[in-house]
Amino acid sequence: MAEQAKRPVKITETILRDAHQSLIATRMSTEEMLPIIEKMDKVGYHAVECWGGATFDASLRFLKEDPWERLRKLRAGFKNTKLQMLFRGQNILGYRHYADDVVEYFVQKSIANGIDIIRIFDALNDLRNLECAVKATKKENGHAQVAICYTLGDAYTIDYYVNLAKDIESMGADSICIKDMAGLLVPYQATELVTALKKAVNIPIDLHTHYTSGVASMTYMKAVEAGCDIIDTAMSPFALGTSQPATEVMVETFKGTPYDTGLDQNLLAEIADYFRPLRDKALEKGLLNPKVMGVDIKTLLYQVPGGMLSNLVSQLKEQKAEDKYYEVLAEVPRVRKDFGEPPLVTPSSQIVGTQAVLNVLAGERYKMVTKETKALLSGEYGRTVKPFNPEVQKKVIGDKKPITCRPADLLEPELKKIEAEIAEWKEQDEDVLSYALFPQVAMEFFKYRKAQKTGIDITEGDKENKAYPV
Amino acid sequence: MAEQAKRPVKITETILRDAHQSLIATRMSTEEMLPIIEKMDKVGYHAVECWGGATFDASLRFLKEDPWERLRKLRAGFKNTKLQMLFRGQNILGYRHYADDVVEYFVQKSIANGIDIIRIFDALNDLRNLECAVKATKKENGHAQVAICYTLGDAYTIDYYVNLAKDIESMGADSICIKDMAGLLVPYQATELVTALKKAVNIPIDLHTHYTSGVASMTYMKAVEAGCDIIDTAMSPFALGTSQPATEVMVETFKGTPYDTGLDQNLLAEIADYFRPLRDKALEKGLLNPKVMGVDIKTLLYQVPGGMLSNLVSQLKEQKAEDKYYEVLAEVPRVRKDFGEPPLVTPSSQIVGTQAVLNVLAGERYKMVTKETKALLSGEYGRTVKPFNPEVQKKVIGDKKPITCRPADLLEPELKKIEAEIAEWKEQDEDVLSYALFPQVAMEFFKYRKAQKTGIDITEGDKENKAYPV
Ligand SMILES: [Co+2]
Ligand SMILES: [Co+2]
Numbered sequence: 017m018a019e020q021a022k023r024p025v026k027i028t029e030t031i032l033r034d035a036h037q038s039l040i041a042t043r044m045s046t047e048e049m050l051p052i053i054e055k056m057d058k059v060g061y062h063a064v065e066c067w068g069g070a071t072f073d074a075s076l077r078f079l080k081e082d083p084w085e086r087l088r089k090l091r092a093g094f095k096n097t098k099l100q101m102l103f104r105g106q107n108i109l110g111y112r113h114y115a116d117d118v119v120e121y122f123v124q125k126s127i128a129n130g131i132d133i134i135r136i137f138d139a140l141n142d143l144r145n146l147e148c149a150v151k152a153t154k155k156e157n158g159h160a161q162v163a164i165c166y167t168l169g170d171a172y173t174i175d176y177y178v179n180l181a182k183d184i185e186s187m188g189a190d191s192i193c194i195k196d197m198a199g200l201l202v203p204y205q206a207t208e209l210v211t212a213l214k215k216a217v218n219i220p221i222d223l224h225t226h227y228t229s230g231v232a233s234m235t236y237m238k239a240v241e242a243g244c245d246i247i248d249t250a251m252s253p254f255a256l257g258t259s260q261p262a263t264e265v266m267v268e269t270f271k272g273t274p275y276d277t278g279l280d281q282n283l284l285a286e287i288a289d290y291f292r293p294l295r296d297k298a299l300e301k302g303l304l305n306p307k308v309m310g311v312d313i314k315t316l317l318y319q320v321p322g323g324m325l326s327n328l329v330s331q332l333k334e335q336k337a338e339d340k341y342y343e344v345l346a347e348v349p350r351v352r353k354d355f356g357e358p359p360l361v362t363p364s365s366q367i368v369g370t371q372a373v374l375n376v377l378a379g380e381r382y383k384m385v386t387k388e389t390k391a392l393l394s395g396e397y398g399r400t401v402k403p404f405n406p407e408v409q410k411k412v413i414g415d416k417k418p419i420t421c422r423p424a425d426l427l428e429p430e431l432k433k434i435e436a437e438i439a440e441w442k443e444q445d446e447d448v449l450s451y452a453l454f455p456q457v458a459m460e461f462f463k464y465r466k467a468q469k470t471g472i473d474i475t476e477g478d479k480e481n482k483a484y485p486v
Numbered sequence: 487m488a489e490q491a492k493r494p495v496k497i498t499e500t501i502l503r504d505a506h507q508s509l510i511a512t513r514m515s516t517e518e519m520l521p522i523i524e525k526m527d528k529v530g531y532h533a534v535e536c537w538g539g540a541t542f543d544a545s546l547r548f549l550k551e552d553p554w555e556r557l558r559k560l561r562a563g564f565k566n567t568k569l570q571m572l573f574r575g576q577n578i579l580g581y582r583h584y585a586d587d588v589v590e591y592f593v594q595k596s597i598a599n600g601i602d603i604i605r606i607f608d609a610l611n612d613l614r615n616l617e618c619a620v621k622a623t624k625k626e627n628g629h630a631q632v633a634i635c636y637t638l639g640d641a642y643t644i645d646y647y648v649n650l651a652k653d654i655e656s657m658g659a660d661s662i663c664i665k666d667m668a669g670l671l672v673p674y675q676a677t678e679l680v681t682a683l684k685k686a687v688n689i690p691i692d693l694h695t696h697y698t699s700g701v702a703s704m705t706y707m708k709a710v711e712a713g714c715d716i717i718d719t720a721m722s723p724f725a726l727g728t729s730q731p732a733t734e735v736m737v738e739t740f741k742g743t744p745y746d747t748g749l750d751q752n753l754l755a756e757i758a759d760y761f762r763p764l765r766d767k768a769l770e771k772g773l774l775n776p777k778v779m780g781v782d783i784k785t786l787l788y789q790v791p792g793g794m795l796s797n798l799v800s801q802l803k804e805q806k807a808e809d810k811y812y813e814v815l816a817e818v819p820r821v822r823k824d825f826g827e828p829p830l831v832t833p834s835s836q837i838v839g840t841q842a843v844l845n846v847l848a849g850e851r852y853k854m855v856t857k858e859t860k861a862l863l864s865g866e867y868g869r870t871v872k873p874f875n876p877e878v879q880k881k882v883i884g885d886k887k888p889i890t891c892r893p894a895d896l897l898e899p900e901l902k903k904i905e906a907e908i909a910e911w912k913e914q915d916e917d918v919l920s921y922a923l924f925p926q927v928a929m930e931f932f933k934y935r936k937a938q939k940t941g942i943d944i945t946e947g948d949k950e951n952k953a954y955p956v
Binding site: 231256262269307309371 | 642674699703726734735742752754758766779784787861
């Protein structure tokens with residue numbers, strides 16, 4: 017391949033965010049990260065993803081750490097490497113839509129505390145839910161990477177992705193991420209998709225996937241051959257299974273080819289040596305379940321994320337209706353169609369899954385509905401790729417007039433009010449944002465923080481084991 | 487890719503041999519296999535590897551099963567699928583060179599009891615050590631697949647492999663296997679190697695690798711694109727880690743491409759559902775160590791199989807010389823060069839590794855040598871790819887004249903003698919072969935078998951956990 021021009025692929029390292037979020041319920045602490053970041057800073061990664069996603073919530077809730085303090089410490093150590101965070105559009109890092117003033121302030125403070133690249137996505141791929149965050153990022157001179165949730169379904173043609181990518185470029189995004197939460201993008205499909213996107217836009221393409229279904233490294237390989245600029249990988253001790261392909265493996269694979277990353281395997285080996293005992297500890301403690309290290313091909317068979325399948329099983333167990341599993345599995349794609357065929361990712365995966373269970377158990381479709389189903393069919397989450405099934409919508413929301421505007425346009429500014437609520441606990445400006453996103457959890461943390469200073473320990477970290485791979 | 491001609495890739499399933507040998511120390515019992523083989527028989531595999539390698543020894547030693555009886559039961563169940571075994575050339579399934587009459591008789595009985603394809607290899611790639619087995623296979627109308635041990639080193643150029651492949655075709659082999667025990671064949675190198683072999687020979691090419699270093703699925707992909715006819719995979723519950731890539735993953739990857747295997751994912755899912763509880767049980771019992779499920783990139787860094795590295799560590803620990811690890815690691819390639827640069831696979835990996843340890847600990851190279859080092863440098867294992875270092879050879883074997891002929895030419899027929907030795911225990915002709923290969927273990931088994939019939943249990947399976955991935 018000597019004749020081909022060099023086109024080194026760039027590596028975004030996920031071990032400090034997505035890898036431990038996916039494998040060990042986001043439980044890696046700042047203390048466990050700091051001793052190795054000087055070495056990581058020498059690797060020459062395109063970026064290190066280290067903040068956002070579930071790490072913010074998990075820091076406050078389980079680790080009793082201030083996430084802002086973590087960010088500042090990482091920034092101090094990573095002198096030459098770009099730091100990246102994951103940002104859920106108008107949901108920021110939380111679970112509801114926030115007013116624009118909160119979104120803008122969060123972006124501002126994220127960048128002020130050290131973030132370089134903000135990866136912004138919306139569960140419905142409704143770009144209106146990203147506008148505010150993207151604008152704020154540009155205003156703060158950050159790199160705005162907009163992520164497309166990758167999913168399968170009639171509506172999700174190559175043309176759909178191409179048009180979305182063009183709109184993203186027009187929005188002023190600096191790069192595009194194909195975000196394949198469930199590992200649904202198979203290798204030869206990646207060839208087609210990346211080839212089409214590279215033709216359609218000029219900004220760099222980053223591919224993010226998970227090893228869940230076992231195809232991820234091959235998918236990266238085909239994507240890179242088709243022109244993908246950046247791939248997301250995790251150092252081997254926290255790679256594979258529900259996490260990303262291993263960094264060292266992809267580096268080795270492309271060595272001596274036009275895509276050679278140029279990264280130093282011996283340096284990576286030293287970094288892996290540091291993380292390996294953390295993996296062993298997680299295995300011992302049961303935090304890392306060997307079951308998530310295998311291959312779950314059912315994700316591809318049913319086109320449903322692995323986590324959603326296990327949720328269905330446990331919901332049916334609770335109702336003593338495990339015999340309805342295959343009926344529910346058949347109902348899922350029908351509900352998804354009724355709901356405008358959204359990608360199945362938090363929160364749409366839960367909404368669709370729960371409604372499918374209710375439809376089967378009630379013996380009549382949409383006889384029982386959740387409030388989230390109502391909100392979704394009222395347009396409160398935004399616009400889906402296809403219209404809602406009008407009959408289902410009518411049955412669920414009656415004569416209520418659905419929202420068609422950008423949902424956040426209906427939200428009043430809320431920062432002032434939040435600021436007032438926690439005035440007595442505030443030790444830094446950023447506390448307002450912690451409280452805005454997770455009022456209860458942040459308040460408990462503030463109390464804990466105060467108690468630490470006064471020497472009285474009034475609370476303890478919640479040890480419940482929750483995983484949110486995104 | 488509609489314009490490309492269809493070229494379906496064939497799948498050899500390893501779950502009944504290499505997969506459990508590599509992951510759970512060859513402990514899958516016949517009883518665990520039988521309930522699923524009717525379904526497996528419907529898949530349309532090119533072959534199911536289910537016998538030979540370490541399964542013979544493990545059946546007798548640990549499971550207290552007659553391996554011949556297993557083979558007959560598998561043959562009875564697999565009505566439409568070819569059964570394949572792994573055969574170590576003149577070593578058969580044992581650890582020394584046997585006389586030709588034993589080799590011939592073993593081949594004859596393997597085929598008579600149900601084997602269709604015999605994969606034959608030699609640790610030094612000395613084809614003279616395969617001649618007898620290949621001829622015997624052809625005589626019994628079996629499919630003789632000759633395996634090339636894949637390794638790295640100055641001598642192991644594409645030309646080396648091409649010449650070897652041509653010689654194998656000339657020997658009358660029905661197909662060629664590239665046998666990558668350690669997962670050293672990286673993807674773009676697979677493109678070059680397979681392309682060259684396909685040009686050089688007309689018989690089918692089968693690629694066998696292990697996931698150890700994390701590149702295996704990508705290596706299969708590039709090999710298939712380059713024309714590889716058959717790949718070896720394992721059903722997902724016993725795939726990855728030190729085993730093979732997952733069957734379902736490779737099937738899914740090639741679906742809809744010119745390489746489409748045509749296998750039915752729903753049927754494969756049912757088979758995986760059967761094996762998953764066996765995996766869970768192995769994890770619970772500690773038989774499957776989650777550590778072997780990860781990626782061991784050191785294999786690629788040091789070009790030494792993972793198992794050999796851990797052997798070096800434990801040898802040095804025993805000698806309280808762990809600080810010499812990197813010195814020994816540097817000595818390994820030097821010893822390998824002195825020994826004519828053999829592939830590092832049983833038994834050469836042990837011979838080279840132990841000698842490297844002795845050279846470092848003694849403070850003088852080849853001051854202390856093992857009897858295996860002497861035998862190797864006397865030519866008793868066969869011919870290496872490069873000549874031995876004459877100075878080292880002289881220091882080790884002195885004026886003794888090295889063997890240059892085929893080692894087995896010096897062995898007298900031994901079958902008669904063996905037959906006489908166990909006459910009183912013999913219940914079937916095949917018992918002679920069990921005893922020929924593993925005299926002690928077979929004798930213990932014969933006693934156990936007799937005791938079972940008389941109702942007196944005089945022995946119990948050895949529970950020691952040993953793994954031999956080949
Ligand atoms: Co992710
Ligand atoms: Co093998």
